[in-house]
Amino acid sequence: MILIIVCIILCIVFTLAILIPLYKNPLSKIIDYPTAIRKKVEQLPEYKNMVGTVERRHIIIKIIGAFLIALLLAVISYLAGNRTFFQIFMNTFIIFFVVNLYDLIVLDIIIFCHSKKVIIKGTEDMIKEYKNPKHHIIGFFIGIGIGIFVSLLSGVIIISYNVIK
Numbered sequence: 001m002i003l004i005i006v007c008i009i010l011c012i013v014f015t016l017a018i019l020i021p022l023y024k025n026p027l028s029k030i031i032d033y034p035t036a037i038r039k040k041v042e043q044l045p046e047y048k049n050m051v052g053t054v055e056r057r058h059i060i061i062k063i064i065g066a067f068l069i070a071l072l073l074a075v076i077s078y079l080a081g082n083r084t085f086f087q088i089f090m091n092t093f094i095i096f097f098v099v100n101l102y103d104l105i106v107l108d109i110i111i112f113c114h115s116k117k118v119i120i121k122g123t124e125d126m127i128k129e130y131k132n133p134k135h136h137i138i139g140f141f142i143g144i145g146i147g148i149f150v151s152l153l154s155g156v157i158i159i160s161y162n163v164i165k
Contacts, residue, residue: 002080003091007098011106014099018107026120027051031058034135037123044122066150069096074154083162085155092154096147100140108136 021028030038030051042051070092077091112118113131123130 003094006076006080007095010095010099011102014103015107018103019111023117026118027054029058030120031055032139033120034129034132036129037120037126040123040126041120046122047120066146067153070150070153071157073150074157077154078158078161083158085159088158089151089155093147093151096150097144100143100147103143104136104140108139109133112136 018029027041027047027050030041031054033041038051041047073092073095074088076095077088080091082088082091113133113136119130
């Protein structure tokens with residue numbers, strides 16, 4: 001039951017963390033856009049100097065975020081009573097997988113592929129690319145790999161804590 005509640009809360013938090021900046025400034029999430037759209041945005045004069053900076057910043061945030069998420073999920077798993085590496089890994093991976101699947105279905109396929117709010121000025125003619133879920137499905141599988149890394153890291157954090165304690 002705790003696992004379900006944690007998954008629901010994290011899906012809500014993830015939704016807010018993604019949609020608020022995306023709706024305020026779609027360019028802030030350019031790294032998560034399909035390749036064809038990113039390439040067109042890079043060619044548009046009004047975005048030429050911004051795209052590289054936004055992408056670098058976004059990558060740094062994602063790397064730091066992965067470590068913070070690993071720590072957060074390790075603590076949540078530990079507080080839920082998980083003590084072994086395998087328990088922490090599985091608990092963390094299940095949470096990460098659920099949020100990743102929610103991201104694919106709700107945020108990517110339902111919202112991103114069908115929302116006019118995410119269309120970057122100058123790419124309005126690329127509706128086919130915006131509606132195509134292929135990029136998001138590939139991202140889902142990449143997310144599984146990231147989830148494995150985060151879950152391994154969570155397990156190492158708790159095992160290290162248990163050794164020190």
